[in-house]
Amino acid sequence: MKKKVRKCGGKRKFVKGRYEMKTKALVLAAGQGTRMKSNESKVLHQVLGKSLVEYSILAAKGVGVEEVCLIVGHKAEDVKKKLGDSVSYAMQKEQLGTGHAVMQAIDFIEDASEVIVLCGDTPLITKETLQMMLDFHREKQNAITVLSTIMEDPTGYGRIVRDDKGKLLKIVEQKDASEEEKQITEINGGIYTFDAKLLKHALSKLNNNNVQGEYYLTDTIEILLGEGYKVDAIATSESDDIAGVNSRVQLAGVTQVMKRRINEKHMANGVTFIDPENTYVEPDVVIGKDTIIEPGCMIQGTTVIGEGCRIGYHTKLTNMIIKDHVDIETSVLVDSFVDEGTHVGPFAYVRPNSHIGKNIKVGDFVEIKNANIGDGTKISHLTYVGDADVGQNVNFGCGTVVVNYDGKKKHRTTIGDHAFIGCNTNLVSPVVVEDHAYTAAGSTITKTVPANSLAIARAKQENKENWVIKKRQE
Ligand code: UD1
Numbered sequence: 001m002k003k004k005v006r007k008c009g010g011k012r013k014f015v016k017g018r019y020e021m022k023t024k025a026l027v028l029a030a031g032q033g034t035r036m037k038s039n040e041s042k043v044l045h046q047v048l049g050k051s052l053v054e055y056s057i058l059a060a061k062g063v064g065v066e067e068v069c070l071i072v073g074h075k076a077e078d079v080k081k082k083l084g085d086s087v088s089y090a091m092q093k094e095q096l097g098t099g100h101a102v103m104q105a106i107d108f109i110e111d112a113s114e115v116i117v118l119c120g121d122t123p124l125i126t127k128e129t130l131q132m133m134l135d136f137h138r139e140k141q142n143a144i145t146v147l148s149t150i151m152e153d154p155t156g157y158g159r160i161v162r163d164d165k166g167k168l169l170k171i172v173e174q175k176d177a178s179e180e181e182k183q184i185t186e187i188n189g190g191i192y193t194f195d196a197k198l199l200k201h202a203l204s205k206l207n208n209n210n211v212q213g214e215y216y217l218t219d220t221i222e223i224l225l226g227e228g229y230k231v232d233a234i235a236t237s238e239s240d241d242i243a244g245v246n247s248r249v250q251l252a253g254v255t256q257v258m259k260r261r262i263n264e265k266h267m268a269n270g271v272t273f274i275d276p277e278n279t280y281v282e283p284d285v286v287i288g289k290d291t292i293i294e295p296g297c298m299i300q301g302t303t304v305i306g307e308g309c310r311i312g313y314h315t316k317l318t319n320m321i322i323k324d325h326v327d328i329e330t331s332v333l334v335d336s337f338v339d340e341g342t343h344v345g346p347f348a349y350v351r352p353n354s355h356i357g358k359n360i361k362v363g364d365f366v367e368i369k370n371a372n373i374g375d376g377t378k379i380s381h382l383t384y385v386g387d388a389d390v391g392q393n394v395n396f397g398c399g400t401v402v403v404n405y406d407g408k409k410k411h412r413t414t415i416g417d418h419a420f421i422g423c424n425t426n427l428v429s430p431v432v433v434e435d436h437a438y439t440a441a442g443s444t445i446t447k448t449v450p451a452n453s454l455a456i457a458r459a460k461q462e463n464k465e466n467w468v469i470k471k472r473q474e
């Protein structure tokens with residue numbers, strides 16, 4: 001007689017006239033990651049500016065999960081410090097296996113109807129793939145749904161064992177697999193949806209009778225199948241999505257996939273990449289259409305770039321706001337703002353808290369720090385502008401230095417509109433150059449230069465006639 005299959009639709013609460021599902025997520029992140037050969041927690045290693053574990057958390061939140069709990073152990077304090085209270089934590093003091101890890105979060109799943117389990121080392125998982133698993137799980141009313149995929153080289157992964165009708169029987173780990181089982185190419189992605197109540201029940205029945213002496217989360221499958229519950233695996237065709245990071249080589253491999261996904265998204269939105277293979281754009285960056293990104297750029301953090309810009313080769317932008325039609329050549333810009341039509345570089349360094357206006361020229365070997373630069377100003381070459389407020393249409397001669405530091409304190413300098421700063425001027429801060437004032441080349445300015453005046457602050461030239469001839473005769 002055929003055994004009756006026990007269905008389960010998750011524990012539901014009847015709230016305000018409808019059943020409510022509460023989906024929670026667990027991210028396993030307690031393992032040491034020995035093969036990384038690192039002093040840091042494996043899950044804090046970064047892929048394009050975000051730690052591995054952050055990607056798993058983002059994917060879970062992307063399918064509407066509000067509460068995420070991280071199982072921490074190895075370097076737990078570092079992980080908590082990095083992620084703060086955006087998630088909750090359960091401590092796994094000894095890493096006795098993935099099943100044991102989940103047991104540590106029993107209290108967290110108490111009031112859940114569904115639990116998504118992810119690993120902290122699979123950063124390529126997308127919310128679309130998670131949603132696909134979740135939809136399948138709910139539609140089939142499964143007790144467990146496993147996310148699987150077909151891997152050309154399945155070495156190292158748990159194998160999905162099915163009967164000849166394709167019905168899931170169990171997952172067998174590489175180390176426990178028979179020669180025949182090792183041939184299976186459908187692998188466990190380490191991502192699952194569980195009915196919360198049945199997960200708790202199955203965890204209470206886990207043992208560690210296997211080659212590694214660990215409590216395997218994957219053994220919950222045989223346990224619940226044995227009790228007649230529905231368990232299935234759904235394969236994603238995006239096998240990249242579940243690629244795990246266990247070594248530096250895999251970290252680099254995952255970075256390449258992430259880079260390609262991000263760059264392709266921008267290209268689909270109308271951004272030109274001359275060499276997408278050699279351009280690293282972090283996930284939160286926004287780029288307007290018809291902007292051209294030249295080879296070797298790194299665009300990081302919360303950077304937002306407008307339309308029709310050119311980001312010249314080997315430029316690094318970190319947390320920048322760049323408006324439309326800005327042209328940047330081989331420069332480094334950090335935590336600042338650049339307005340429309342401005343040109344920067346080559347070899348300029350814009351340091352934090354700078355506000356650079358419209359149609360400005362910031363030329364070669366110019367450094368700007370914590371300064372406001374008014375529209376139309378030209379700082380063409382070899383100049384340092386730190387802690388200054390510069391008006392509109394100012395012209396800086398070559399080699400100007402704002403002398404902002406007296407050895408103890410930083411001071412601010414103010415330069416009015418249309419001022420003309422002669423070459424090689426030192427502006428000893430705090431000092432003011434008023435509107436339309438000039439400084440003579442080579443001046444060291446220590447006092448206010450009044451509007452419309454010329455300040456000459458250098459020794460007068462004296463010519464000693466025939467001095468050279470006399471010297472020669474000596
Ligand atoms: C696990 C699966 C395997 C699957 C693979 C997918 C088990 C038994 N095996 O194997 O079927 O193909 O993932 O990548 O589940 N962790 C803890 N505490 C522990 C052990 C592990 O938190 O005690 C965490 C690790 O930090 C890691 C994750 O769980 O983030 C997976 O552990 P790992 O040791 O990498 O498992 P695999 O051997 O890769």
Ligand code: CA
Nearest residue numbers: 121244245246
């Ligand atoms: Ca792994």
